[in-house]
Amino acid sequence: MEEIYAKFVSQKISKTRWRPLPPGSLQTAETFATGSWDNEENYISLWSIGDFGNLDSDGGFEGDHQLLCDIRHHGDVMDLQTLSVNQQWTTAHYHTGPGSPSYSSAPCTGVVCNNPEIVTVGEDGRINLFRADHKEAVRTIDNADSSTLHAVTFLRTPEILTVNSIGQLKIWDFRQQGNEPSQILSLTGDRVPLHCVDRHPNQQHVVATGGQDGMLSIWDVRQGTMPVSLLKAHEAEMWEVHFHPSNPEHLFTCSEDGSLWHWDASTDVPEKSSLFHQGGRSSTFLSHSISNQANVHQSVISSWLSTDPAKDRIEITSLLPSRSLSVNTLDVLGPCLVCGTDAEAIYVTRHLFS
Amino acid sequence: MEELDGEPTVTLIPGVNSKKNQMYFDWGPGEMLVCETSFNKKEKSEMVPSCPFIYIIRKDVDVYSQILRKLFNESHGIFLGLQRIDEELTGKSRKSQLVRVSKNYRSVIRACMEEMHQVAIAAKDPANGRQFSSQVSILSAMELIWNLCEILFIEVAPAGPLLLHLLDWVRLHVCEVDSLSADVLGSENPSKHDSFWNLPGNTQTLTELELKWQHWHEECERYLQDSTFATSPHLESLLKIMLGDEAALLEQKELLSNWYHFLVTRLLYSNPTVKPIDLHYYAQSSLDLFLGGESSPEPLDNILLAAFEFDIHQVIKECSIALSNWWFVAHLTDLLDHCKLLQSHNLYFGSNMREFLLLEYASGLFAHPSLWQLGVDYFDYCPELGRVSLELHIERIPLNTEQKALKVLRICEQRQMTEQVRSICKILAMKAVRNNRLGSALSWSIRAKDAAFATLVSDRFLRDYCERGCFSDLDLIDNLGPAMMLSDRLTFLGKYREFHRMYGEKRFADAASLLLSLMTSRIAPRSFWMTLLTDALPLLEQKQVIFSAEQTYELMRCLEDLTSRRPVHGESDTEQLQDDDIETTKVEMLRLSLARNLARAIIREGSLEGS
Numbered sequence: 001m002e003e004i005y006a007k008f009v010s011q012k013i014s015k016t017r018w019r020p021l022p023p024g025s026l027q028t029a030e031t032f033a034t035g036s037w038d039n040e041e042n043y044i045s046l047w048s049i050g051d052f053g054n055l056d057s058d059g060g061f062e063g064d065h066q067l068l069c070d071i072r073h074h075g076d077v078m079d080l081q082t083l084s085v086n087q088q089w090t091t092a093h094y095h096t097g098p099g100s101p102s103y104s105s106a107p108c109t110g111v112v113c114n115n116p117e118i119v120t121v122g123e124d125g126r127i128n129l130f131r132a133d134h135k136e137a138v139r140t141i142d143n144a145d146s147s148t149l150h151a152v153t154f155l156r157t158p159e160i161l162t163v164n165s166i167g168q169l170k171i172w173d174f175r176q177q178g179n180e181p182s183q184i185l186s187l188t189g190d191r192v193p194l195h196c197v198d199r200h201p202n203q204q205h206v207v208a209t210g211g212q213d214g215m216l217s218i219w220d221v222r223q224g225t226m227p228v229s230l231l232k233a234h235e236a237e238m239w240e241v242h243f244h245p246s247n248p249e250h251l252f253t254c255s256e257d258g259s260l261w262h263w264d265a266s267t268d269v270p271e272k273s274s275l276f277h278q279g280g281r282s283s284t285f286l287s288h289s290i291s292n293q294a295n296v297h298q299s300v301i302s303s304w305l306s307t308d309p310a311k312d313r314i315e316i317t318s319l320l321p322s323r324s325l326s327v328n329t330l331d332v333l334g335p336c337l338v339c340g341t342d343a344e345a346i347y348v349t350r351h352l353f354s
Numbered sequence: 355m356e357e358l359d360g361e362p363t364v365t366l367i368p369g370v371n372s373k374k375n376q377m378y379f380d381w382g383p384g385e386m387l388v389c390e391t392s393f394n395k396k397e398k399s400e401m402v403p404s405c406p407f408i409y410i411i412r413k414d415v416d417v418y419s420q421i422l423r424k425l426f427n428e429s430h431g432i433f434l435g436l437q438r439i440d441e442e443l444t445g446k447s448r449k450s451q452l453v454r455v456s457k458n459y460r461s462v463i464r465a466c467m468e469e470m471h472q473v474a475i476a477a478k479d480p481a482n483g484r485q486f487s488s489q490v491s492i493l494s495a496m497e498l499i500w501n502l503c504e505i506l507f508i509e510v511a512p513a514g515p516l517l518l519h520l521l522d523w524v525r526l527h528v529c530e531v532d533s534l535s536a537d538v539l540g541s542e543n544p545s546k547h548d549s550f551w552n553l554p555g556n557t558q559t560l561t562e563l564e565l566k567w568q569h570w571h572e573e574c575e576r577y578l579q580d581s582t583f584a585t586s587p588h589l590e591s592l593l594k595i596m597l598g599d600e601a602a603l604l605e606q607k608e609l610l611s612n613w614y615h616f617l618v619t620r621l622l623y624s625n626p627t628v629k630p631i632d633l634h635y636y637a638q639s640s641l642d643l644f645l646g647g648e649s650s651p652e653p654l655d656n657i658l659l660a661a662f663e664f665d666i667h668q669v670i671k672e673c674s675i676a677l678s679n680w681w682f683v684a685h686l687t688d689l690l691d692h693c694k695l696l697q698s699h700n701l702y703f704g705s706n707m708r709e710f711l712l713l714e715y716a717s718g719l720f721a722h723p724s725l726w727q728l729g730v731d732y733f734d735y736c737p738e739l740g741r742v743s744l745e746l747h748i749e750r751i752p753l754n755t756e757q758k759a760l761k762v763l764r765i766c767e768q769r770q771m772t773e774q775v776r777s778i779c780k781i782l783a784m785k786a787v788r789n790n791r792l793g794s795a796l797s798w799s800i801r802a803k804d805a806a807f808a809t810l811v812s813d814r815f816l817r818d819y820c821e822r823g824c825f826s827d828l829d830l831i832d833n834l835g836p837a838m839m840l841s842d843r844l845t846f847l848g849k850y851r852e853f854h855r856m857y858g859e860k861r862f863a864d865a866a867s868l869l870l871s872l873m874t875s876r877i878a879p880r881s882f883w884m885t886l887l888t889d890a891l892p893l894l895e896q897k898q899v900i901f902s903a904e905q906t907y908e909l910m911r912c913l914e915d916l917t918s919r920r921p922v923h924g925e926s927d928t929e930q931l932q933d934d935d936i937e938t939t940k941v942e943m944l945r946l947s948l949a950r951n952l953a954r955a956i957i958r959e960g961s962l963e964g965s
Contacts, residue, residue: 010423012724014757038724038758078757104789107755123756125791146793146827148756165756165797166830184829191835193797212760236764256764324431325727326761342727342761344427 004319004349007065011036011043013340015080018333019046028350029333032065034340035073035080037328044080045070049336049348065348081113093122110151112160119160121149127162129174141172141179151197155221156204163194163209171221185225187217196240201248206304210238214255216263218304228305231314234259236326244332247353251304252337254327260339262352264315265304320347369405385412385721416679417722419489421470426719428462429685430728436692437735449508452693456504459685460497467493495654496682498527499673502661503686506630508693513629514560517621524618564627571597598624600643613644614658630664637662666695670707684715684732709736713743720747730765741769749774753782756794763801776802783807787814793830796837796844805841812843816850816882825851846877853889866893866900873912883916884937887944894947903955910948917941 014037018029030049036042046068093106106124113119116132125146129139147165155161158174159182167190170181193212200206207219209227214234217227234255244250249266320327325342335352367388370377376393379386389408416422436455443451467490474486505511505519574597578590594602598620603610610616617640621628628636637659641651651659653676660668674683690696691708712732719729726747733744748766753759759782766774779802786795792811799807818826825831831851838848849872856865872878873886890909893900901909 008424008427010420010427012727040723078755106789109756123791123794124789125793146791146830147797148791148794164793166793166833168829168833170829181829184833186833189836191797191800191833191837236768237760256761322431322435343431344423 003351004321004347005065006345006347008343008345009034009045009067010344012038012342012344013328013346014038014078015329016338016340016346017080017331018336018338021333029336031068032331032338032348033080034346035078037078042073043070044073047346049350065346078107078109079111081111081118093120093124093126093128109149110162112152112154114154114157119152119154121152121162123148125149125164127152127160127172139174144172144179144181145170147193150193150195153197153199153207155199155207161197161199161207161221163197165193167191167194167211169194169197169207169209169219169221183221183225185219185221185227187227187230195237198241198243200243200304201245203248208241208243208251208304210241210253210255212237214238214257216241216251216253220305233261239326239328240330242330242332246334252330252332254330254339256326258320258323258325258327258341260319260327260330260347262317262319264317319349365411367409367411369407370409371404375404382410382721385410387411412721413678416681417718417725421466421473422489423725424469425462425466426681426725426728428465429459429681430731432458432462433685433688433735434731436689439692449510452508452689453504456500456508456689459689460500460504463493463497463500467497492677494527496677498523499654499657499661499669500682500686501526502658503669503690506633506661506664507666507690507695511630512560513627514563516630516633517618517626517628520618521622524615560627567626596623598622604643604646607644610644613641613655616640616644634659634663666690667707670711674711680711680715680718684711687711709738709740712736713739717743717747720751723752726751727761734769744769745771745774749777753778756782776804778802779804780807783811787811792827796830800837800840803840808841809843812841812847813879815847816843816879820885825854842877843879846872846879846882849877857893862893862896862898862900866890866905869893870901870905870908874908880916883912884940887913887916888940891944891947894951899951899954899958901951901955903952903959906948906952906955910945910952913941913944913948 013034015035017033019031019033021027021029031046032049033044033046035044047065048068049065093108094104106122106126108120108122110122111118111120117138118130118132120128120130121144125144125148127141127144127149128137131138145162145164145168149162149164152160152162155171160172160174162170162172164170167186169185171183171185173182176182192215194209195212196210198208200208205220205222207221209217209219210233211217214232214236216231216233216238218229218231219227233253234257236256238253238255240252240254242252244252247266249264251263251265252260253263254260319337320339324345327339327341330337330339332352336348336350337352338346338348340346367377370388370390375390377388378391379388387408388411390405417426432455436452439448439451439455470486470490470493474483474490477483477486501523505516505523509519511519574593578593578597591602591605595606600620603616603620603623607616610619614637617637620640621636625632625636641655641659645651653672657669657672657676660672670683670687673686674680677683687696687708688711696707713736716729716732716736719725719732729747730744733740733747736743748762748771751758751762753762759778763775763778766772766778779798783795783798783802783804786792786798787810792814795811796808798804799811815825815827815831828851831847832855834844834848838845849868853865853868853872856862856868869886869890873883878886887909890901
């Protein structure tokens with residue numbers, strides 16, 4: 001790999017996201033936002049890695065990121081998304097409501113956008129659906145979960161998927177009334193909290209989750225309630241998992257143990273016609289294929305769902321040069337990757353696949 | 355008891371009138387709390403003190419500087435790298451690694467210095483600009499001292515290269531106003547100088563160098579004696595300088611920015627093959643000559659002098675006093691300790707100097723809301739008191755969000771601090787219970803393997819059930835998994851819910867035997883037995899016989915057990931009578947059902963099959 005630039009920024013970074021590019025654009029990513037946490041004053045900052053001609057006298061840190069602007073943020077920044085809004089929802093999450101005298105707010109842990117809809121989840125187990133132009137929440141599911149909801153993602157447009165701290169995935173359908181999830185999936189065995197979730201960009205039924213024990217799980221939400229594969233990954237909590245938006249054969253995870261991994265499941269063989277195996281072990285990971293996939297169409301199968309270790313080896317690379325404190329966040333767009341750590345550093349690379 | 359090193363400074367606190375009222379203060383880990391009391395000095399106490407605020411006073415403001423934070427973070431990485439250097443390495447490879455670490459530290463200081471310099475220039479407010487500039491000079495002094503320590507203690511340059519290193523050192527730091535003069539005085543005859551030293555790949559031995567230099571020196575002296583340059587006083591004074599004549603050098607005092615510049619220049623021309631142990635003679639005399647009795651040495655001068663005298667402890671002590679933050683002394687001492695230069699100089703409370711300084715530095719980090727994460731790693735490398743300090747500090751970190759709590763817990767678990775894990779999980783679980791997040795509470799008690807708390811949560815669930823007649827949070831109870839084994843009460847909860855499920859699915863026989871086993875195995879709490887027995891009623895009243903005779907006997911025994919041991923409550927009479935009424939009705943109904951069921955069961959079991 002490729003040059004990866006580090007910059008110390010005097011704030012612990014909790015979230016970072018690339019500014020989305022217009023679809024079909026040929027530009028590479030240029031701007032990203034970061035949110036800090038654990039400071040007395042937290043900031044959301046916008047950074048640019050564009051070529052402003054900022055060559056130092058040392059002869060050129062052309063990849064060095066520069067601060068464009070920042071704004072104060074009350075509390076820790078837990079999640080970031082990009083959308084045009086002109087509203088502020090300050091009491092979206094709470095333990096005891098704004099009406100009562102013992103009002104106590106609860107941290108909002110995740111937010112996801114699908115223009116113009118915004119979905120938020122929090123430690124109060126509540127799911128809120130907002131629209132960018134409405135003052136009040138369009139829909140609120142109180143007590144959707146008895147534990148903390150850690151992350152949320154859209155499946156198909158009216159459906160969302162949440163993960164919680166007792167190791168369950170729940171699918172909610174906003175077309176249905178009522179406060180019950182339409183489906184619940186979980187692991188057998190220990191109820192390990194799940195911290196992050198991401199959906200495959202093309203195949204809306206494939207979902208990856210990361211857990212407190214550093215385990216990466218790939219799920220097929222159409223089939224049963226068990227994960228398709230469990231991959232032992234990090235030694236501590238996995239904070240974020242991302243499929244690459246344009247190359248979904250690549251997956252990225254970052255963790256409390258200070259590492260950032262690039263999982264490359266692309267294979268040389270263009271077609272795979274094998275059925276799925278049970279079990280199997282390889283030197284780099286332990287993989288568990290549990291479901292019986294005999295009835296599935298063989299034509300378009302994500303390589304993530306097939307875990308035949310003899311054929312499909314997943315190559316895992318660690319991207320950071322040395323172990324540091326926790327890597328809290330990462331984002332990928334095109335050939336660019338950005339991540340932020342608790343060592344108050346931001347790492348950027350623009351050549352992910354060289 | 356050590357003597358006071360200086361007069362304590364007085365700091366006035368705005369708003370507090372210390373002349374009128376007495377002040378109260380209390381020490382914290384890194385700071386002090388001060389407020390005004392209502393005790394008047396003139397013995398008349400007023401009702402309310404005039405100043406209503408409590409002040410927090412900190413000495414260490416560096417921790418809050420945005421630019422210095424980068425110093426702390428980057429040096430943290432270097433510190434960890436240093437600790438992990440293989441202990442097996444000895445000799446040259448180890449020395450070169452240590453030198454590299456030292457250079458890394460210094461480059462971090464320089465980077466900070468440059469950034470702060472940029473900010474100082476760009477500052478709109480002159481007071482701010484001055485503050486930044488003074489910070490820059492402090493950093494510059496730190497780098498100066500560190501560099502000298504690197505040359506003398508870590509690089510341990512022997513007699514020949516020593517002067518070269520010192521020359522570089524001076525050149526690097528005398529860069530402000532007098533860069534021009536430095537060139538003039540420092541490398542006056544570049545051609546002669548370079549060829550003399552044969553700079554790249556110096557293969558001559560010390561004696562060869564000495565001889566060469568002697569020869570050259572004598573030649574210069576001859577020129578002076580012969581008055582070859584008598585016509586030009588400028589050239590004559592130049593010659594005298596080249597001979598290392600102190601008076602001549604001092605004449606150019608304005609061009610020499612400080613005494614150590616003078617020292618090195620002097621050495622260059624009078625004794626270039628100076629040995630490290632002889633340095634301090636020259637250092638002391640250079641200082642005295644340069645100051646010329648006009649001014650007294652500043653703290654920086656004393657520190658450098660102590661370094662030239664190879665008195666490491668004095669260097670560290672003076673630095674500790676002069677600087678407001680422990681960063682410098684902690685990291686320098688740690689590095690010198692790795693060079694095996696510090697004797698195990700035990701302090702009053704048993705730990706050595708390196709550990710003491712690291713502990714102080716790390717404690718200062720913990721006082722900061724964000725930098726505490728760095729402090730953890732420093733405590734890890736303090737073998738005697740590090741773990742204990744970490745245990746105390748980590749419990750006191752405020753936990754506002756679950757994410758922060760998870761990070762703290764991970765730190766504790768990695769170091770097997772089970773007590774701390776327990777106590778933190780308990781705090782979080784209590785908060786969750788108070789907010790009615792029973793799933794979260796359970797998840798915390800599972801992580802801490804806290805059976806007592808799991809029991810508490812289960813009791814809450816059961817109580818909710820009794821009050822409402824149905825379970826809340828079915829998604830949790832239905833999916834407990836192996837966590838059910840954590841506590842008996844939790845197991846009971848899970849099994850009880852299973853009973854309800856079976857009943858709902860009309861698997862009456864299974865439900866019945868489950869219910870019975872819940873009572874006979876004694877995992878059901880006594881208070882719940884009545885509810886269980888009442889749950890058995892519909893099963894007893896079914897058309898078909900579900901409970902066998904044996905099972906019915908068991909149920910009857912449980913009922914008798916329950917009624918015979920009913921304790922006398924201290925309630926009011928009317929309430930007691932009412933309760934008793936309901937109770938007795940229930941009991942009677944149960945007895946009736948059980949008897950009827952027993953009859954039917956006996957008959958059924960007594961009959962032949964099929965008849």
